[in-house]
Amino acid sequence: MTTPAAQIMDAAAYAQAVEDAVRASAAYYEGGTSSLDDDTYDRLVRGIAAxxxxxxxxxxxxxxxxxxxGGAxxxxxxxxxxxLSLDNVFSPEQFTAWTASLARRIGHDVAAFSVEPxxxxxxxxxxxxxxxLTRLVTRGDGTAGEDVTHAAAIVEGLPAELAEPVTVEVRGEVLMTTAQFEHANEVRTEHGGAPFANPRNAAAGTLRAKDRAYTVPMTxxxxxxLPLPGTDSELAGLLDELxxxxxxxxxxxxxxNTTAGTAVxxxxxxxxxxxxxxxxxxAGLRAxxxxxxxxxVIKADAAADQRTAGAGTRAPxxxxxxxxxxxxxxxxxxEVEWNVGxxxxxxxxxVLEPVEIDGSTITxxxxxxxxxxxxxxxxxxxxVMVHRAGxxxxxxxxxxxxxxxxxxxPIVFPSVCPRCGSAIDTSQERWRCEQGRNCHLVASLSYAAGRDQLDVEGLGGTRVVQLVDAGLVAxxxxxxxxxxxQLLALDRMGETSTDNLLAAIDTARGKPLxxxxxxxxxxxxxxxxxxxIARYFATMDNIRAADATSLQRVEGxxxxxxxxxxxxxxxxxxxxDRLAAAGVNMTEPGATPPPPVTEEGPDGEGAAADATAGENREAGPLAGMTVxxxxxxxxxxxxxxxxxxNELVERAGGRSSSSVSKKTSLVVAGAGAGSKREKAESLGIRLATPDEFGELVADYLG
Known part of the structure; x- marks a missing residue:
């Protein structure tokens, strides 16, 4: 979806728009703050251009x-x-038109494009x-930039010394990862500063900061x-032709550091x-x-095509x-609402003033x-800066x-539970009603009876409310x-529905741990x-006997x-204990308990064997595979x-995953598989149809 350009009706509105854009750009590039978010700024500049x-x-x-x-x-x-900076397109049609223009400029269709985030x-x-590394320079106005070499020590991915003693210039982007941004705001607020609005602003402000009492990393x-004056002539010639x-x-x-090691x-x-x-x-991986x-960013990959195309005053x-x-x-x-889970x-x-982000109205x-x-x-x-991705x-x-x-x-925090009025346990960052699950019993029971949990057919939210209100279930x-x-005495519970519900509850007793x-x-x-957890420890008794150290042997x-x-x-x-007494299953089919923890030898073999025990206990057609x-x-x-x-994959000895990577062993691709199938094909990962996969794991169905 392309956001429309800002509408500018006359010269006065144009002058004001230019002033607003210049002020917002200067505030961002000089101090890491801005009165406009990125989308609003883009709309304004497109309106100015129009x-x-x-x-x-x-x-x-x-x-x-x-x-x-891009700079001060x-x-x-x-x-x-x-x-230089880059011109923008916002749709497939605009991109296709740009490629046609580029082909006319260089005299032939582009044979290869480089595609990067x-x-x-x-x-x-x-x-x-x-x-x-001798100097770091911002883009500035494109012809000259600001010296920020003082920040080199906090920029990860930019080594102080290259693998070869060459004289070159590396150009790239300094940013804060999500984890670095969270850390930066924690440190900044501890030192009495206002939190950064977003990672981009945080990187801009941090790169230029010289007198802060703290440092935070960037990437x-x-x-x-490209070559620099003093670059070996043979290397310079090579870089110009690559x-x-x-x-x-x-x-x-x-x-x-490059994007080669990332998911994109x-x-x-x-x-x-x-x-x-x-x-x-x-775009699908963005979130x-x-x-x-x-x-x-899409570039003509060949150096010859780039030279022929040339550049304008602001963009190649x-x-x-x-x-x-x-x-x-x-x-x-x-305002702030307080809800109990x-x-x-x-x-x-x-609660926000409604704003449209990525085609959705956010409130x-x-x-x-x-x-x-x-x-x-x-x-x-x-x-506030509101973020939404995918x-x-x-x-x-x-x-x-x-x-x-x-x-x-100031935002007023609740002094008692907003749902039931009980006291609040504030000992951890996430506050909790002292009644725990009993505060929101209907939601807790409805979740437990859901399809992916105990799968108690006939026990929907309305029936749970009825049971709780009647005092039958606490x-x-x-x-x-x-x-x-008890069930027959309830409204709208005849013999058939009662017997069906009791049968479903009885079936739930046998569900896996x-x-x-x-x-x-x-x-x-x-x-x-x-x-x-269940597949690692095999029984509820083993899980309950595990201490924090033992639990950390479970992946994640x-x-x-x-x-x-x-x-x-x-x-x-x-x-x-009461569930076990009621006959509810407390074991995981096919799983065996981990071996006793052995004392770690000098080479660490004991700990390593124990740490992987839960992953390799069960053989099967998918043993050792990520699916x-x-x-x-x-x-x-x-x-x-x-x-x-996912349960089927794990019963058959494999590990389920939601994303395709080089570590993926098999992709089961049904109708509408889309980008995950395409990525698997590009990486040479084995593909299987649902029918082929069904045959492979037939012994584990049921």
Missing amino acids: WEAGHPDEVLPESPTGKVA VEGDVPHTVVM KLDGLAIAARYTRGR FFAYGL AHSELMARAAGLGV PGLVATSVDEVLARVQEI QLPFGIDGI RWAIAYKLPAVEKITRLL RTGIIAPRA YATLHNPADITRRDLRLGDH DVIPRIEAPVAHLRTGAEQ DLADLFALTRD SRVLCALGVRGTGRSMSRR IGPEKAPSIVAELAELGPLI VVTGSMTGPLEKLSRNQM
Whole structure:
């Protein structure tokens, strides 16, 4: 979806738009702040360009359309080669038109395009002399930039010394990953500063900071490699002739970070259709990336094509940025609602002034917990940066502190549970009603009875409410104590529906341990984690006997999560005992307990053997394989939910995954498999139809 350009009706509106754009750009590039989000700025600049196209004699000299985007106005370090920005396209039609224009310019169709993610950071040039990093320079106005060499030590991916003693310039993007951004805001607020609005602003401000009492890391990704004065003539000639994809391989060989090691590596495409397919693939992965992207950069790969195409005053003619819809916007925080989840967790939710992001109108966003609100110094009435990528729940990054008016009000935290009025346990960052699951019993029981947990057919939300209101069920174990007479006494419960429900409850007694564990709703676990825990320990007794150290041997459980799971299981102990007494299964079919923990020898073999025991205990047709299921299933797999397919993979000895990578062993591709199938084909990963996969795991169906 292409966001329309801002409408400018007359010369006065044009002048104001230029002033607004210049002010926003200067604020961002000089201090890492801006009054406009990226999408609004793009709309404004496109509106300015549209007005100028119809009024070429009235173009103001300070207009942003004729300048290189990306740096401070001032800079005293000249670039040896002008450092340009990129023109943009916003749709397949615009991109196709650009490729046709490029073909006319160079006299033939482009044989190969380089396709890379457009990283959402700050462009810099890193100069190396005889292999040692000697200077970092911002893009500035394209001809000269600001010296930021003082920040070199905190930029990861930009080595102090290259693998070879060569004199070259590496150009690329400095950004903050999601983890680095979170860390930066924690450190910044601890030192009394306002949190950064987003990772891009954080990188811009941090790169220029010289007198801060703290430092925070950033990450560099290269997108260019060129010779400098003093570069060996043979190497200089080679760099001038290498295709862009070859230059990136050369940069990686020198030890510089590139996108090659990410989920969205730069690739070469040989047709417009291939480029557009890659654009969609990168866009689909956007929400999963540990760093921000706002588009895809497409370049003519061959050096000869680039030379023939040349460049304009602000952008090369052989490269274009295919911009993706904005995933962040500035809006206002109107109020905070406090909701209670099925386990008693009290979760704040932001109510926003409606804003459109990526084609959806956003009115709510997650706020995580009270500690997060305090860290970010959020206040009612704040202008806030709201982020949304793919299907991820929108979240507030931070207040845009420089837009505060003084009328903002503090957010009031609840003193008692907003659902039942009980006391609140505030001992952890995530506050919880002291009644726990009993505070929201209906939600807790409905979850436990769901298809991917105990799958109790006939026990929907309405029936759960009826059972709770009648006083027949106060926790999960009470379900298994229900009698026929009790159910027949309820409204709209005849003999047939009663017998069917009792039969479904009886069937639920035999569900695998992984389903029972998931039904308990242990904080810090879900469907996949419950399966891993159950398959590693094999029995509920083993799980309950495990300490935090033992739990960390399960993939995905770290030192922070393990103690909370141990504490939660201890809290659930009486309920688990009652479930076991009611005949509920407490073992995982096909799994065997891990061997006793052996004392670690000098080479660490004992610990290593124990750590992998849970993964290799069961042989099967998928032993040692990582399997991705995508598309619609057919045949014997047709009625299985995606969670049931994942369970099937693991029963057959494999490991289920939701994304295709070089570590994937097999992709089960049904109808509508789309980009995951395409990626598997590009990586040479084995593909199977649903019918072929059904035959492979036939012994494990049922």
